[in-house]
Amino acid sequence: MDKIEHIGIAVKNMAESNRLFAKLFGKEPYKIEEVASEGVRTSFFDVGGIKIELLEATRPDSPIAKFIEKRGEGIHHLAFAVDDIYKGIANKVQQGFTIINPEPKDGADNKLIAFLHPKSTNGVLVELCQEKKD
Ligand code: ZN
Numbered sequence: 746m747d748k749i750e751h752i753g754i755a756v757k758n759m760a761e762s763n764r765l766f767a768k769l770f771g772k773e774p775y776k777i778e779e780v781a782s783e784g785v786r787t788s789f790f791d792v793g794g795i796k797i798e799l800l801e802a803t804r805p806d807s808p809i810a811k812f813i814e815k816r817g818e819g820i821h822h823l824a825f826a827v828d829d830i831y832k833g834i835a836n837k838v839q840q841g842f843t844i845i846n847p848e849p850k851d852g853a854d855n856k857l858i859a860f861l862h863p864k865s866t867n868g869v870l871v872e873l874c875q876e877k878k879d
Contacts, residue, residue: 746833750826750874751789751796751854755809756818759801763788766799774799778853785809787853798824798853822860824872830857833873837861849875 756762759777767773767790774788784807790797800821802810812821827833830849838844843862852858852874861871 746873747826747828749795750824750856751798752820753798753800753822753824753870753872754819755812755821756799756801757813759786759788759799762799762801766790766797770797776854779803780851780853782851783808785853789854796854822870822872824858824874827873827875830859830873830875833875834859837873842866 754762763774763777770790770792772790772792774790776789777786778789779786781803784802784804786801786803788799790799800809802808802813804810809821834844834847834849838847843865845860845862847859849857849859852872855877856874857877858872858874861873863870
């Protein structure tokens with residue numbers, strides 16, 4: 746597992762949170778992107794080379810809507826860059842971690858992503874992500 750690629754924060758209202766975090770970080774988000782398959786809208790801030798991803802639900806059955814319902818707004822996941830997501834997943838399975846989606850799926854920001862179940866990581870939702878190569 747390589748460096749932290751980004752930190753995901755679940756928010757109720759993207760427009761309001763973009764203003765709030767723009768004030769906090771002293772800069773605007775550099776990208777806003779919807780991932781229809783996941784039911785989320787995302788925005789990205791670059792803070793000293795670390796990306797902060799805000800996530801807003803676009804439908805009631807979105808994982809982000811469910812997360813906010815249960816736990817409120819706040820830090821949702823930590824994402825770590827891997828060179829090869831298939832190897833990354835196989836390696837974590839071999840180590841005994843539970844993978845939520847053993848088959849990588851499309852994420853925001855041109856990434857293939859997979860999540861480790863927080864039950865196997867002390868309550869922290871961990872995302873593995875690999876830049877798509879085409
Ligand atoms: Zn993420």
